[in-house]
Amino acid sequence: MTRTADDDHRNDHDPILELHAVSKSYGDVTALSGVDLSVAPGTIHALVGPNGSGKTTLFRIALGLTRPSSGTVDAPVEGIGPGFQRANFYRDLTVAENLDVFAALTGAEDEAWREEICSTLRLDRVRDRRAGDLSGGFGKKLDLALALLNRSPVVCLDEPMGDLDDVSKANLLDLLADYRDEGHAVVVSTHHLGAFADVIDHLTVLHDGEVLLDDPRGAIDLGDHDSLQDLYVARSLAADRGSTGDT
Numbered sequence: 001m002t003r004t005a006d007d008d009h010r011n012d013h014d015p016i017l018e019l020h021a022v023s024k025s026y027g028d029v030t031a032l033s034g035v036d037l038s039v040a041p042g043t044i045h046a047l048v049g050p051n052g053s054g055k056t057t058l059f060r061i062a063l064g065l066t067r068p069s070s071g072t073v074d075a076p077v078e079g080i081g082p083g084f085q086r087a088n089f090y091r092d093l094t095v096a097e098n099l100d101v102f103a104a105l106t107g108a109e110d111e112a113w114r115e116e117i118c119s120t121l122r123l124d125r126v127r128d129r130r131a132g133d134l135s136g137g138f139g140k141k142l143d144l145a146l147a148l149l150n151r152s153p154v155v156c157l158d159e160p161m162g163d164l165d166d167v168s169k170a171n172l173l174d175l176l177a178d179y180r181d182e183g184h185a186v187v188v189s190t191h192h193l194g195a196f197a198d199v200i201d202h203l204t205v206l207h208d209g210e211v212l213l214d215d216p217r218g219a220i221d222l223g224d225h226d227s228l229q230d231l232y233v234a235r236s237l238a239a240d241r242g243s244t245g246d247t
């Protein structure tokens with residue numbers, strides 16, 4: 001369910017995106033089972049989990065692209081900026097034309113912001129290139145630019161680091177941290193938790209369609225683990241074995 005303008009009496013600290021008891025089945029495959037998720041404004045919220053744990057399904061439900069089998073979604077009336085694992089742009093248009101079309105479709109009028117995104121992601125050099133001819137990394141950058149273009153209060157980015165060069169990765173982390181600091185929420189689904197370790201504010205771990213861990217960064221006790229990545233892997237392995245994974 002998307003909030004309507006009349007419903008939208010959020011204050012600054014209310015969650016910007018919430019899933020309540022969301023389940024999704026495909027035939028006899030349970031992709032998600034009773035998932036609650038609450039994303040706060042001004043946070044970078046990482047969503048991790050082994051292959052097949054339900055991350056993409058959760059994103060698609062949050063974005064309204066897939067209907068949950070049960071449960072509800074409370075999303076902002078302004079919409080969510082989607083950044084997909086697979087390219088989501090018009091392949092026959094140039095990069096610049098894609099940016100123009102998406103800006104027109106979403107009412108994104110802030111030219112300075114568009115320029116900042118393009119220079120941060122080093123997209124400038126391929127502005128006149130047909131989008132379908134872009135390399136994997138530049139295709140990912142164009143998807144990211146389109147997701148961020150209209151400054152949605154929340155963006156959901158699926159594996160945003162995939163195929164990016166190291167300079168662009170560093171720039172993207174800075175851009176996302178700034179975006180967060182302006183009060184927006186950034187939800188990142190990734191298999192590279194370590195790359196986001198310095199910027200994330202909240203971690204949700206999915207395992208077999210259920211929430212295994214869901215805590216603000218400051219509340220996570222690493223125990224004997226050296227990093228969030230190590231903790232996540234240990235918890236996931238323990239869940240596979242049916243134990244708690246606490247050290």
Ligand SMILES: Nc1ncnc2c1ncn2[C@@H]1O[C@H](COP(=O)(O)OP(=O)(O)OP(=O)(O)O)[C@@H](O)[C@H]1O
Nearest residue numbers: 026029030031049050051052053054055056057058
């Ligand atoms: N359209 C579909 N039809 C049938 N099963 C599906 C469909 N989409 C997802 N699934 C199943 O739902 C489960 C969760 O898949 P999902 O793609 O959400 O996981 P994921 O965590 O994003 O995985 P990965 O890390 O490999 O991208 C998997 O068992 C998958 O096979």
